[in-house]
Amino acid sequence: MHRLPSAAAEVAAELADVRPGLASRYRAELPGARAAVLTRLWRALAYEPLPWVEGRERGREGLTLRLADGRRLHGPHADPYATAAYVTAVRLDRTSYDDPARLLTGLAVPHGTSFAVELGHSVASLALSRAGQEGRSEEWPGHDWEWEQRVVDGHPYHPNCRSRPGFSVAEQLAYGPEHRPVVTLGLVPTRADECLVTGEWPESMRDGERLLLPVHPWQAEHVLKRPYDPHGEGLAAHPLMSLRTLALPAGPHVKTALSARLTSSVRDISVYSIGLSATLSDFAETLAARTDGLLHMTRTLGAATADSPDLAAVVRESPQEYAGPGERVVPVAALATTELPRSPEWLAEFTRLALTVGLRLLELGVALEAHGQNLLVVLSADGSPVRLVYRDLADIRVSPARLTRHGIPVPELTGRIVTDDVPTLRRKLFGSLVAGALAGTAGSGAALRGALEAAVRELPGAGDPAALCREPLPTKALSLMRLSPGTPGDQWAELPNPLVTEVF
Structure with a gap:
């Protein structure tokens, strides 16, 4: 089998020069980093519309993918909303793979070689990020940037969660927020x-x-x-x-x-x-x-x-x-570093707040890119979610027809932001908010289902809320996009809606 240059070994060699004190912790973090990236990749293989996957068979012992060339890829049941690493190895015919880069190389699919290199970087950088966490305070931060720097693992669902090609080890340590420079x-x-x-x-x-x-x-x-x-x-x-x-x-x-x-x-x-x-x-x-x-x-x-x-x-x-006395403004991506989402009641309350705001704006004509980085929550002194803050408007979508229907002056906008296409508007919001921010906070399909069931009881029963309750949840096909360099724009996958069916 063709062996890629090991990004993990390259990082280890650089680390020995620039921060030798981290070397042993870095090596210790590599197995967990491989599992974390492999879990994200397995999610993509299980749910994204990859042209070389001809069928998916879910059985009692896990999930089997039938590939176009006749091979079979077997792994555990795939929870599309899980954030914890649960995939330590998958089997391609009779060969077992515990490394996502080597798995993709073994699959030998179009454009897979360059993506495999990125996955190798992601594993190595993730291990480096985790290695640098010794001595981090467990107290709740006092500054806004300290909340941001608690997000060590990056994107909860992208296999390239920590891929930083073009950055040396010294540059990652000097510029990566998780290293607190x-x-x-x-x-x-x-x-x-x-x-x-x-x-x-x-x-x-x-x-x-x-x-x-x-x-x-x-x-x-x-x-x-x-x-x-x-x-x-x-x-x-x-x-x-x-x-x-x-x-x-x-x-x-x-x-x-x-x-x-x-x-x-x-x-x-x-x-x-x-x-x-x-x-x-x-x-x-x-x-x-x-x-x-x-x-x-x-x-x-x-x-x-x-x-x-x-x-x-x-x-x-x-x-x-936008924080009042005693309040904290926390990026949604950082909520998973607290104990708050472990409470079903808190998670339901936060989900209700986020859906109320997101669906209200969608009805008015604006779909937010409300993922865990752009969306922040204002917490009261006792930790209750009371308001939301949104930042970075560059990737929202605006519907002139809906704005006009609600008597809102249409701003002078052009280009990709402007659309009246209903599926596009729903994808933008549901893909970022529900399959992104809320799922990442919940951490599993079961927890997301419980939060949604509790929240939607108080939402209107028509229009876009009804679509949220009935239809599969859209999510960006992040791996397919990396494997389709000639296809511009976003590509999408559909995930099982936990309100309609069991995740598995």
Whole structure:
């Protein structure tokens, strides 16, 4: 069998040079990291519409996939909503695989080689992330970035949950939020009349007639090819879970361009999104006013680009602006690091709040990309979920027809954001909120079913809520997308709706 260069071995060799004290913990974390990524990959193999999977047979002893070339792939029953690693090995005919990269190589499917390399990086980086957690406080954080840095394992369902190709070990330790660094953003002076600027660019990021555009040090070195002095003049900031967005101490959040592939996408900032940012920010305030105080939208303070997705930045207010006395604002992705979701009553209450807000906005004409990174919850002093905060409007979908029907002025928007297509609107919300944020918080199909059953009793019984209760749940086919480099845009899978059928 063809053997790929081992990303795990490469990371171990680099680690011995830059942080030898982590080496033994890194090696100890590798088996768990392989199982975590293999579990995510098995979910994709079990549910995504992969063209080389001809059939799926669910039996008492697990799940068997019939492949187009006649081979059979066997593994455990697949819970599409599970977040804990439960797949330690699968069997392709008579060969057992415990490593996701080697499994994909053994499958020998189109475009599988490059995806296998990414899976190897994901395993190695995940083990590195877990290795760096010794000494982390178990106390609830006092700063917003500390909540973000508790999300060690990355995306709960993407096999590329920690893939960071192009990042050395030293760069992962220096920039990865789970390693809790302080990152100095460079400031690139650019003539204001040569930039597209929307909103009010902060005075603290101006120098006369020039804008000082914050630049991530990785971007400065690898893309812009600018000399970078980490001890020079710049902005000290704390990386958030997206890695390219950072929190300034006692100040706003800065979203930087980062032209690297993380999970699925190259993280630059398009000129298109800069142009729409102020319009969307104003529109968000109109939307929030329709939710009876249950939702806040973070405002974009300013956005600028030097006419390039590689040199751009967005400055927006911190979600902490919406915390009252004694309250905490927590990214939904970080809820799983607390004991809160273990209570069925708490999980049902949070699910009811999230569905009430999400479905209300969908009815009005806006589908949020409400995954665990964009959606935050305001917790009262006793931990009860009381309100939501949403950030990053770049990937919402807006229906002019629905807005008009509800008497809401249609903003001047163009491009991919605008659609009246009902399946597209439902996919955007249900895929991110239900199959993403709520499922990831629940951690299993059984827990998600219980939370949904309790929550939907108090939701309206017609329209989109009815679709939520009857139809399969959409989710992005994340692995299929990595295996289909020539197909633009999102591709989708359908997951069993726990309100309709048993997950298995």
